[in-house]
Each structure stands twice: as structure tokens, then as C-alpha cells.
Amino acid sequence: xNTSVAVEMRNISKRFGTVQANQDVSxxxxxxxxxxxxxxxxxxxTTLMNMLAGIYFxxxxxxxxxxxxxxxxxxxxxxxxxxxxxxxxxKLVDVLSAAENIVLGLEGKLDLKSAVKKIREICDAYGFDVxxxxxxxxxxxxxxxxxxxVKVLYRGADILILDEPTAVLTPQETDKLFAVLRNxxxxxxxxxxxxxxxxxxxxxxxKVAVLRGGRYIGTxxxxxxxxxxxxxxxxxxxxxxxxxxxxxxxxxxxxxxxDLTVRNEEGLLKLDHVSFDANSxxxxxxxxxxxxxxxxxLEAIYGLQGTEEGTVIFHDPETNKAxxxxxxxxxxxxxxxxxxxxxxxxxxxxxxxxxxxITDNMxxxxxxxxxxxxxxxxAPKSMARWIIRELEISTPGxxxxxxxxxxxxxxxxxxxxxxxxxxxxxxxxxxVRGLDIxxxxxxxxxxxxxxxxxxxxxxxxxxxxxxxxxCDRILVLCAGKVSGMVDGRKADxxxxxxxxxxxxxxxxxx
Amino acid sequence: MANKLKEPLIHISRRxxxxxxxxxxxxxxxxxxxxxxxxxxxxxxxxxxxxxxFGAIYDASFSTQRRTWVLFQNIAMLLSVxxxxxxxxxxxxxNLGGEGQMLAGGLASTACMICLRDVLPNAxxxxxxxxxxxxxxxxxxxxxxxxxxxxxTNETLFTLMMNYIAIQLVSFFIIVWEMPxxxxxxxxxxxxxxxxxxxxxxxxxxxxxxxxxAVLTAAMYVYMNYSKQGYEISVVGESVRTARYVGIxxxxxxxxxxxxxxxxxxxxxxxxxxxTDHTLTTTITGGRGFTAVxxxxxxxxxxxxxxxxSFLLVFLDKGxxxxxxxxxxxxxxxxxxxxxxxxxxxxxxxxxxxxxxxRHSAKKGETDHV
Numbered sequence: 001x002n003t004s005v006a007v008e009m010r011n012i013s014k015r016f017g018t019v020q021a022n023q024d025v026s027x028x029x030x031x032x033x034x035x036x037x038x039x040x041x042x043x044x045x046t047t048l049m050n051m052l053a054g055i056y057f058x059x060x061x062x063x064x065x066x067x068x069x070x071x072x073x074x075x076x077x078x079x080x081x082x083x084x085x086x087x088x089x090x091k092l093v094d095v096l097s098a099a100e101n102i103v104l105g106l107e108g109k110l111d112l113k114s115a116v117k118k119i120r121e122i123c124d125a126y127g128f129d130v131x132x133x134x135x136x137x138x139x140x141x142x143x144x145x146x147x148x149x150v151k152v153l154y155r156g157a158d159i160l161i162l163d164e165p166t167a168v169l170t171p172q173e174t175d176k177l178f179a180v181l182r183n184x185x186x187x188x189x190x191x192x193x194x195x196x197x198x199x200x201x202x203x204x205x206x207k208v209a210v211l212r213g214g215r216y217i218g219t220x221x222x223x224x225x226x227x228x229x230x231x232x233x234x235x236x237x238x239x240x241x242x243x244x245x246x247x248x249x250x251x252x253x254x255x256x257x258x259d260l261t262v263r264n265e266e267g268l269l270k271l272d273h274v275s276f277d278a279n280s281x282x283x284x285x286x287x288x289x290x291x292x293x294x295x296x297x298l299e300a301i302y303g304l305q306g307t308e309e310g311t312v313i314f315h316d317p318e319t320n321k322a323x324x325x326x327x328x329x330x331x332x333x334x335x336x337x338x339x340x341x342x343x344x345x346x347x348x349x350x351x352x353x354x355x356x357x358i359t360d361n362m363x364x365x366x367x368x369x370x371x372x373x374x375x376x377x378x379a380p381k382s383m384a385r386w387i388i389r390e391l392e393i394s395t396p397g398x399x400x401x402x403x404x405x406x407x408x409x410x411x412x413x414x415x416x417x418x419x420x421x422x423x424x425x426x427x428x429x430x431x432v433r434g435l436d437i438x439x440x441x442x443x444x445x446x447x448x449x450x451x452x453x454x455x456x457x458x459x460x461x462x463x464x465x466x467x468x469x470x471c472d473r474i475l476v477l478c479a480g481k482v483s484g485m486v487d488g489r490k491a492d493x494x495x496x497x498x499x500x501x502x503x504x505x506x507x508x509x510x
Numbered sequence: 511m512a513n514k515l516k517e518p519l520i521h522i523s524r525r526x527x528x529x530x531x532x533x534x535x536x537x538x539x540x541x542x543x544x545x546x547x548x549x550x551x552x553x554x555x556x557x558x559x560x561x562x563x564f565g566a567i568y569d570a571s572f573s574t575q576r577r578t579w580v581l582f583q584n585i586a587m588l589l590s591v592x593x594x595x596x597x598x599x600x601x602x603x604x605n606l607g608g609e610g611q612m613l614a615g616g617l618a619s620t621a622c623m624i625c626l627r628d629v630l631p632n633a634x635x636x637x638x639x640x641x642x643x644x645x646x647x648x649x650x651x652x653x654x655x656x657x658x659x660x661x662x663t664n665e666t667l668f669t670l671m672m673n674y675i676a677i678q679l680v681s682f683f684i685i686v687w688e689m690p691x692x693x694x695x696x697x698x699x700x701x702x703x704x705x706x707x708x709x710x711x712x713x714x715x716x717x718x719x720x721x722x723x724a725v726l727t728a729a730m731y732v733y734m735n736y737s738k739q740g741y742e743i744s745v746v747g748e749s750v751r752t753a754r755y756v757g758i759x760x761x762x763x764x765x766x767x768x769x770x771x772x773x774x775x776x777x778x779x780x781x782x783x784x785x786t787d788h789t790l791t792t793t794i795t796g797g798r799g800f801t802a803v804x805x806x807x808x809x810x811x812x813x814x815x816x817x818x819x820s821f822l823l824v825f826l827d828k829g830x831x832x833x834x835x836x837x838x839x840x841x842x843x844x845x846x847x848x849x850x851x852x853x854x855x856x857x858x859x860x861x862x863x864x865x866x867x868x869r870h871s872a873k874k875g876e877t878d879h880v
Contacts, residue, residue: 304754331757342755350751356744364745364756373737 003030005067006159006190007052007083012061014047021047024061025216027209029159034181034191036205036222038198038234040436041407044214045194049161053085054078065159084157086148088164092136099132102151115154122153126183129176141290142173149180159190166200170289171464171497178204196234196436198227199465210234235437243444243469245488246452251279253315254456255301255425256322260310262296262480270296272480273310278425280317283447283457285471285488287464289500293480294460295345298427302342303330314338317424317454341423343414345430345460351414354403358384358395361402362417387416391442408439415446426450427458432466444470464493476500525865533862537855544854548847558837566836567829581828583716583786586723587778589820591798592805593723593730593813594774597767598651599803600734600811601747605768607654607669608775608799610676611647613792615776616783617680618646620790623699623706623783624687632705639706639784640777647776648769650676655768659761673799680792698788708785719781726774731813743767775799808855826851 007029014022022044029035039045050056052063054075063070065081072078078085092101103115116132123130130146139147145165152160162181166174181204185191195201201208202222210217210233217233231239255278262271271293278284286294299305301312303325312325316338325333333340344350352361362380370376384398391412395405402410415431428447432440447470451457461467467474471488476499483499528536549560571581591608598605622639630638654668689697700706711717734740746753746763753760782794801823808822809815830844 302755329757330755331759334757344755346751349749350755353745353748353752355748360741363741364752367738367741373739375736375738375741 003032005029006031006065008064008067009048009052010062010064012048012051012058012063014044014051014056014059020214022051022058023214025211025214027216027219029190029192031158031190032185032188033206034185034193034204036201036208037192037194037211038196038201038208038230039211040196040234040438041434042213042436043211043234045211046163047214048211049085049163049192049194052078052083052159053161054083055085079155079157081159082157083159083161084152084155085161086145086152086163086165088167090144090148092144092147094137095135097133097135098130098139098147098150101136101147102132102154106155119150119154122150126153126180126187128180141168142170142177145169145177146180153184158188159192160184161192161194163194164196165193166195166197167462168290170500171493172501174200197463198230201230202227212236231437239437239441243441243466244448245470245472246448248279248472249281249452249454251282252317254278254280254317255458256311256313256315257301258311258313260297260300260312261308262293262300262305263308264296270480271300274477274480274482275310276475276482276485278456278458280424280456281451281454282472283451283459283470283488285467285474286458286460286477287467287474287496287500288477288483290462292477292500294477295429296480297477298342298344298429298458298460301325301425301427302340303328303333314340314425339421339423339425341418341421341426343411343418343426343428343431345433347410347414348403351418352402352410355401357399357401358388358393358413359398361413362387362420365417365421383417383420387413387420391416391446407434408436411435411439411443415443419446419450423450423455425456425458427460429460430462431459433462440466464496467491468493468496478502525863528862536862537858540854540858541851544851547854548850551846551850556837556839556843558839563833563837566833567826570828570832571825577828579714579716581824582720584824584828585817585820586716586720587782587796588798588801588805588824589816590719590723590726590778590781591775591795592802592809592816592820593726594771594778595799595802596730596771596806596811596813596816597734597740597743598771599806600740601743601764601767603655603658603747603764603768604666605651605654605669605771606666606800606803607651607672607772608802609795609797610669610673610799611650611772611775612779612782612795612799613673613676613680614650614772615643615647615779616790616794617676617683617779618643618776619706619780619783620683620687620696620699627700627703627705635706636708636784639780643776643780643783644773645776647779648773651768651770651772651775652765655765659764677792680790684790684792695791696789699790700788706784707788708781715786719785722777722781727813727817734811734813739763739766804852822855 005028009025009027012022012025025048037045037049047056051058052072054072054077057073063072065083070081072081093104096104099112099116099119102119103110103112119130119132122128128146128150130143130150136144136147145168165177169177181191193204205222207219208222208225208230209219210230212234220230227241231241257277258275260271260274264270274293274297286297288294296305300307307326314323314325316323323336323338325338328336348354353364359377359381362383363375363377366380367375381398387393388395388398393409393412395409402413405413411431418426431443435443447457447459459471468488468491474486474488474491474496476483476486476496478500483502486496545564552558552560552563570577572578591612595605595608619639619642622635622642626635626638650672654663654665654672657663657668658665684694684696687696688694708718711721734743742753742758742763745756745758746760750760779795783790787794805816805820805823808819826848830848833839834841834844
């Protein structure tokens with residue numbers, strides 16, 4: 001196989017303000033190889049690849065493509081060199097078909113017929129499953145991603161960069177993507193995937209390059225290494241990769257959900273007669289493809305989402321009373337003495353106020369206390385200090401706007417505040433999304449601590465491996481319906497994957 | 511492809527927060543630079559000595575005691591409207607209806623002065639005027655807020671159109687109350703009795719207004735930064751979703767804040783009618799409802815900094831008016847000078863938020879862009 005060097009990056013540095021995103025990174029990308037670019041959040045993986053794709057320009061350092069020195073000042077110039085990048089957020093026009101999106105922006109005469117023919121050829125060659133005349137709005141996330149990949153190939157790219165391509169896919173879709181990527185590798189293309197998931201690195205890549213803190217740490221041959229070694233390189237010290245799962249402590253019925261039905265603003269059915277129980281002293285995981293109703297479920301329980309049908313009953317452990325939370329606003333629920341904490345998916349858009357400092361964000365929950373119309377910042381300030389200390393938040397102080405903190409620290413501020421409410425039910429939507437390994441494990445530990453305190457924890461997750469390691473029970477949602485409830489200790493990943501796609505239609509996932 | 515190895519000429523990148531002295535240094539630099547450009551433009555286009563033009567601008571505000579009083583009166587009125595729009599703006603509710611809300615307040619005080627002058631004694635009438643004009647402004651501000659809260663209408667257009675309604679109402683009542691008949695204007699109301707006129711403290715016509723606005727400035731600063739309501743306004747402005755998440759009733763905050771905003775505009779209208787002008791015209795507001803937007807934005811909605819920005823705008827405007835007569839220049843010329851200065855001041859924000867680095871050779875390495 002031809003494994004000539006496709007791209008040579010030498011001593012690349014890039015700096016944003018005071019942040020050194022990349023420092024003296026040198027990296028080779030070879031044809032006929034899948035290179036995994038591994039690193040924690042903020043380690044500079046995406047920045048480095050963006051410089052290859054012409055989105056950023058390096059402050060210093062050189063890039064050669066196919067042995068020739070190259071200057072890549074724009075995405076167009078990157079394409080001319082055969083470099084194509086598939087970003088995390090797709091850039092497709094919803095109302096156009098796959099073929100129209102693929103030829104969009106190309107120069108020359110618009111000839112959809114020959115374009116469709118060429119798209120078919122590409123699909124046949126690598127095993128893509130794309131219908132060129134299908135509209136984007138009719139497509140699933142994985143189909144959209146396929147269109148993005150075909151788009152890049154159509155433009156003649158033979159160096160492909162994929163930025164965390166599996167974040168939005170089910171296990172089955174991931175397998176399919178990997179098969180296609182292997183076909184492309186065997187065809188002699190150079191492929192880079194940016195990821196922080198170790199199992200993907202192991203199943204897919206030939207080599208793995210590790211970045212840490214913007215610096216290049218080293219390259220390993222995948223088959224000669226193991227998860228522990230990669231993690232240690234990525235984090236810079238030895239890390240335990242096991243997630244504890246203590247046994248549930250005296251589980252008692254805490255939340256009883258029956259036939260919960262929710263329509264969104266457009267009138268689409270998002271939850272369809274969902275019923276389940278959540279117990280105290282237990283972590284209940286919720287699995288599903290993104291958009292299967294997880295968000296609506298948590299928001300409906302919390303009182304932010306109007307419900308059409310069904311009941312949400314809270315069983316108060318102190319009074320043994322059953323309190324109906326249906327049709328209640330978050331404020332009314334709190335006034336009933338029901339302590340629900342909720343860590344929403346969109347941290348800065350919903351849970352926190354980005355421009356305010358940590359103290360003022362602590363105050364969001366408690367600012368109403370006190371007899372007069374003025375704020376008391378004393379208690380929130382000491383709470384901010386406590387959270388900074390306890391959760392090891394790295395921040396210049398309590399007066400830094402939370403927007404300026406890193407993703408992991410933002411999440412710690414939010415989780416810390418919600419836990420400080422001493423909740424009876426703690427709901428978390430994708431609490432580790434975008435967090436590095438260290439922060440993720442801190443969050444898992446916090447969840448376990450809450451569980452041991454007798455809190456009913458509801459955890460919406462996307463990483464099935466984590467759900468299966470952490471949760472006592474896993475509720476699987478599929479298109480707004482309950483697909484099943486699985487015992488976390490006996491769960492089978494393939495089976496959950498099938499449950500995520502199977503209920504509610506003929507399409508059977510695979 | 512000989513030019514292939516060309517680096518882009520400039521990079522623009524976001525800065526981290528600058529220490530206050532650096533950001534104010536950049537702003538001061540912008541002002542100095544703008545004065546230089548103004549001088550250059552003056553010399554090239556009019557042949558006048560730029561320093562005598564600058565001197566005239568200064569004299570317009572400070573040459574006599576009377577002029578200084580007028581300067582402060584104008585600052586106070588502009589600042590007052592600007593303070594009024596701040597809570598709305600902090601909530602990202604673009605209240606462009608300051609004009610209309612002021613007119614509503616001015617109309618209410620005029621109505622009280624004319625209709626109640628023979629009914630109530632002065633000591634009772636003045637509180638009634640204050641209450642009525644505040645209420646009128648509040649209602650004028652509340653209407654668009656109700657529509658926004660209930661049906662999500664666009665507040666920018668709505669408040670803007672409310673201005674025209676207010677102007678038409680004022681024109682109508684000017685005809686109703688015109689003095690003498692057929693004059694098409696109200697004239698000085700209660701000129702002989704001075705009923706409904708705000709008292710002139712220490713014989714200074716403008717002092718009361720200035721004191722009221724000074725108190726308002728401090729109060730608004732405290733309200734926005736230390737009150738629960740001010741906090742709610744900031745949360746709603748930053749993210750409606752977060753506000754709902756913590757149980758803030760967003761609709762109520764919108765309406766309440768616009769009542770406050772409108773009420774302060776109404777109060778300003780009253781200060782103009784009962785306090786200084788003692789008459790009502792459709793142009794009594796002098797466009798301050800719009801200038802206030804600029805004052806508030808330039809000060810980043812901070813009431814204390816707004817003292818500075820309103821001073822700057824009034825000072826420039828006064829000077830601009832004066833040099834046109836003194837040097838026989840066109841009024842547009844002074845607008846050009848004001849425009850240049852504002853352009854530099856607003857433009858300087860770009861350099862505070864972004865860093866420009868120019869092309870450099872690779873040899874220089876890391877040190878050249880700190």
C-alpha cells in the first residue's frame with residue numbers, strides 16, 4: 001500500500017489572545033492510513049486541523065502538502081490542495097437536495113444530471129448510502145454527515161479530516177461510518193479523525209497522535225498500545241479509567257411518570273405516553289439518539305415544557321405525600337417544597353448567564369431570599385468560593401464572567417450550584433458533553449455522591465459505555481416512546497443500540 | 511504560482527480583557543486622533559485655524575456662566591432620557607420610543623397646568639403634575655411592552671411608531687389650547703401666575719432639573735446593580751431561557767421594566783415643560799429620545815459613564831452650533847466634525863476587542879505579538 005506522506009506540518013504555533021492553542025506542533029499525515037488525533041478539550045486538536053483546512057492561519061511554522069511547501073489561507077485553497085474537513089456542525093442547506101448541496105458553490109455550469117452520476121460513482125466506490133435527490137430536511141443526522149463526506153470527496157479531496165464524527169451517531173451508524181472510512185483508507189486516501197473517545201481510536205485508527213495543552217506529545221501505533229497508555233499521555237499523568245458503581249442505597253419510589261405526552265411548538269409529538277419510575281439512591285440513565293425526546297422529558301418534569309397528557313408525581317420522603325407536578329411552573333414546584341435540580345444541556349443558554357460572574361450565577365437560584373428589594377451577595381459569594389474550592393474550578397476569582405471559563409469549569413459551576421440546592425431529584429442532560437476526561441470523572445463522582453445521599457439521579461447521556469458503567473437502570477427512548485428499561489449491570493451495548501432505533505417505525509437501524 | 515507563498519497581510523483576532531487603563535488609553539487616543547483629523551479637515555476645507563475653531567467650541571459651553579448653566583441643563587435632560595432607556599436596553603428591549611414617552615409626559619403636565627390652574631392651589635397642583643406626567647409616560651411605555659409580552663411583537667418598530675402617535679396627539683392639543691387663537695402655538699403657559707411651574711431653587715432656573723437628574727443617576731446605578739429587579743432585568747436580557755429556568759416571569763419583567771422606562775421618560779417631559787420651557791411644542795424633546803440610544807450604548811449602559819458620554823455629545827453639539835455662526839460656516843460642517851469624533855470613539859471599541867497583527871517574517875517567532 002502506498003503510505004507516502006501527504007501532509008507535513010512543522011513547528012506550527014497558533015495563539016488566541018492569551019491562549020496558546022498550538023505550540024510547535026509537528027505532525028505527518030500519510031496516505032493509506034487512518035490517523036486518530038487524540039487529546040482532551042482545549043488541547044488544540046481542532047485548531048491544528050482548522051489551520052490545515054484554511055480556516056485559521058498559523059502564527060508560525062510551515063506546512064507542506066505532497067512534499068511541496070504550501071500556504072493555506074482559505075478553505076478554497078485547502079480544497080485546491082485536496083484537503084477537506086468535515087466539521088462537527090454540518091453546513092448544509094435544508095431545503096435543497098443532497099446533490100444540490102454537494103454541487104453548491106462550485107464554479108462552472110450547473111449540470112445536476114452528471115453530478116448525480118458522479119455522486120453515485122463515489123457512493124458505489126466506498127459504500128455510502130445516499131439518495132442524491134433526497135432533501136436534507138428529510139435526512140437523519142447520519143445521512144447528513146454522509147452528504148458532508150460525499151461533498152468533500154466530490155470536490156476531489158484525498159486528505160480528509162473529520163472532527164468528532166461519531167458524537168451524533170448511534171453505535172450502528174458509527175460502525176457503518178467506520179467501514180466507509182476503512183474503504184477510503186484502502187483506496188489510498190489520508191484520513192484524520194479528531195476524537196477523545198479511546199474505544200474509537202482503538203477500533204478504527206492505524207496510528208494515534210496525542211496532543212496535550214497545545215503541544216504534540218507523540219505518535220503511537222494503535223495496535224501496539226492500550227487505553228491506559230493513551231490516557232496517560234493525553235492527561236499527562238496516570239488516571240484510573242474505572243467508573244465506580246456503588247449499589248443503590250435503600251431505593252424508594254421518588255418520581256412516578258405516567259403517560260407523559262408532549263408536543264413541541266410546531267405541534268410535533270416529542271414524547272408519546274412515556275411512563276417510568278425514578279428511585280432515590282439510584283442513577284437512572286436515559287439513552288436515545290439525539291432528539292428522541294430526552295430534552296422534552298427533563299423539561300416537562302422540571303416544569304418548563306407544557307404537557308398534553310399524563311402525570312408527574314413526586315413522592316416526598318419527609319411527608320410521604322404524593323405531589324402532582326403537572327401543569328406547574330418551576331417556581332410553583334419550588335413553592336410546593338419539591339427540590340428538583342436540573343443541569344440543562346445548553347449550559348450558557350439556559351443554566352447560567354455567561355456575562356455574569358460566578359457569584360451572580362450562584363444567586364440565580366437564591367436571589368429572591370431576603371425581605372427587601374435589594375440583593376444580598378454575601379451568601380452567594382461564599383457559596384461561589386466553596387464551589388471553586390470543592391470542585392477545583394480553575395478561575396482567576398469569583399468575579400470572572402463564566403463565559404470566560406473553559407467548558408469543564410462552566411459545567412462545574414452549574415453542577416455545583418444545582419447540587420448545593422440539596423435536591424431530592426437531580427436531572428442532568430449530557431453533563432459531560434465537551435468535557436475532558438478529568439472533568440468527566442469529577443462529574444461522575446459527584447453523581448455517585450448524590451446517589452449515596454439518597455438523591456434520585458436522572459442522567460441523560462450519549463456515551464453508551466459510560467451509561468452502562470455508571471447507571472443502575474437505563475431507560476431507552478426511541479422517537480419519543482419508551483423502547484425499554486434495561487438493568488445497567490446486565491446491559492448489552494448492541495441491544496441498547498438496536499432499541500434506540502427500533503421502536504416507532506419500519507426502519508430497523510441496520 | 512509564484513505568489514503562492516504569500517501570507518495574508520493582516521490577521522484579526524479577539525483580545526482577552528484589557529486592563530482598564532489600557533482600554534481607556536485606547537479611547538483617549540481615539541479622541542486625540544479624532545481632534546487631529548478634525549483640525550486637518552478644518553484647515554483643508556475652510557482655511558480656518560483649527561485651534562481657533564476648537565477654542566470656539568470650548569467657548570460655546572464655558573465662556574459665560576449662563577452658557578455653562580445651559581450646558582448642564584442640556585446634559586441633565588439628555589442624561590435623564592438616557593437613564594430612562596437603560597433598564598429597557600439592559601433587558602435587550604430596544605425602546606426607541608423615548609421621544610413619544612417624553613411627549614406623553616409633557617402633554618400630561620401641560621394638560622394639568624391648563625385645566626387645573628383654576629381648580630387646585632399650586633402646592634397641590636405640582637405633585638399632581640408630577641404624578642400625571644409619570645403615569646402618562648408609563649402608559650406610553652407599557653403599551654408596546656404588553657404587546658411584546660403577549661404576542662411577541664417587535665418592540666423597535668412598535669415604540670418607534672408610538673412616537674408618531676404622540677407627536678400627532680401633541681399637535682392636536684396645541685391647536686385645542688393655542689394662545690392666542692389662531693397662533694398655532696400654546697405660548698408660555700400661566701406666564702403671569704407661574705402656576706404649575708417648578709420652583710427655581712436659589713433663583714437658578716435649571717438647578718432643580720440638574721439635582722433631580724443627579725439623584726436619578728445614582729438611583730439608577732443602584733437599581734441596576736444592587737436590586738433584585740435590576741438583577742432580573744439582566745438575566746432576562748442575557749437569556750430568556752435562563753430566566754424561565756430559574757422561575758422568573760419574563761412577561762412580567764418586560765412590562766414592569768418598560769413601565770419604569772416610560773415613567774422616567776414622562777418625568778423628563780415634565781421637567782422640560784413645567785421645569786424650564788413652560789410651553790409645549792412637538793419639538794420640545796429635541797430628538798433626545800434618539801440621542802439617548804447613543805449615550806447609553808457608548809457608556810455600555812452604565813449610568814455613571816453616561817454622565818461622560820452625555821456631556822461629550824452635548825458639548826460637541828453646542829460647539830458645533832456656535833462655530834457655524836462665528837466663522838460663517840455651514841451647519842453641516844459642524845455635523846461633520848461631530849461625526850468624525852463619534853466615529854473615532856465608537857471605532858476605538860474595535861481595537862479594544864480585537865488585536866490586529868500584521869504580516870511578519872517567520873524568523874521573528876513568538877515575541878512580536880504580545
